[in-house]
Amino acid sequence: GESVGLHLPTLSVQEGDNSIINCAYSNSASDYFIWYKQESGKGPQFIIDIRSNMDKRQGQRVTVLLNKTVKHLSLQIAATQPGDSAVYFCAEIRAGGTSYGKLTFGQGTILTVHP
Amino acid sequence: EPEVTQTPSHQVTQMGQEVILRCVPISNHLYFYWYRQILGQKVEFLVSFYNNEISEKSEIFDDQFSVERPDGSNFTLKIRSTKLEDSAMYFCASTSGVDTQYFGPGTRLTVL
Numbered sequence: 485g486e487s488v489g490l491h492l493p494t495l496s497v498q499e500g501d502n503s504i505i506n507c508a509y510s511n512s513a514s515d516y517f518i519w520y521k522q523e524s525g526k527g528p529q530f531i532i533d534i535r536s537n538m539d540k541r542q543g544q545r546v547t548v549l550l551n552k553t554v555k556h557l558s559l560q561i562a563a564t565q566p567g568d569s570a571v572y573f574c575a576e577i578r579a580g581g582t583s584y585g586k587l588t589f590g591q592g593t594i595l596t597v598h599p
Numbered sequence: 600e601p602e603v604t605q606t607p608s609h610q611v612t613q614m615g616q617e618v619i620l621r622c623v624p625i626s627n628h629l630y631f632y633w634y635r636q637i638l639g640q641k642v643e644f645l646v647s648f649y650n651n652e653i654s655e656k657s658e659i660f661d662d663q664f665s666v667e668r669p670d671g672s673n674f675t676l677k678i679r680s681t682k683l684e685d686s687a688m689y690f691c692a693s694t695s696g697v698d699t700q701y702f703g704p705g706t707r708l709t710v711l
Binding site for chain 1: 603629630632634640641644647649655657690692694696699700701702703
């Protein structure tokens with residue numbers, strides 16, 4: 485079936501290191517992808533998004549890479565800080581790439597940053 | 600910065616009781632959503648709402664669920680007869696349609 489999934493459930497890094505969180509998707513028709521960060525007891529917080537006509541997008545300390553050939557999405561966090569510790573979800577929208585379609589979330593990766 | 604708000608933060612109810620979860624989306628947004636997250640699992644789509652009607656719903660959103668936008672600011676999710684398996688975090692989200700979906704802090708529903 486169609487799904488969005490994550491390769492690794494947990495990731496531990498040292499403060500200052502770069503982090504890479506991966507996500508695989510199975511629906512080649514998906515054309516809008518978003519990374520969310522969820523801290524304990526809070527709702528998902530938008531980090532960065534990318535459309536399928538792009539292969540890279542950069543934000544502040546974060547970069548999202550999209551490889552449509554292998555249907556793979558990654559989130560890179562530069563100089564990871566303890567405040568980055570959270571669960572990270574990738575999500576996709578299939579409704580023609582509009583931001584108002586339903587989000588389909590992956591399982592999530594727990595990122596732990598050690599000081 | 601505008602944000603989505605939800606009340607209550609935690610709702611405890613007995614099985615079979617009705618609950619209403621409330622959300623105030625961001626004021627200029629037009630599309631509204633409910634998602635849920637069972638403890639330790641991924642976030643799941645329940646329903647989307649636009650122009651005062653449901654635009655899409657998942658198989659989870661059965662006849663026990665309903666949504667309403669009773670006035671210009673509130674967006675509610677009602678569960679008519681709660682079941683144990685309805686226990687979860689319920690998140691409201693909204694978008695203007697050209698921006699991403701912004702989530703509220705969630706309501707933790709515990710059904711005993």
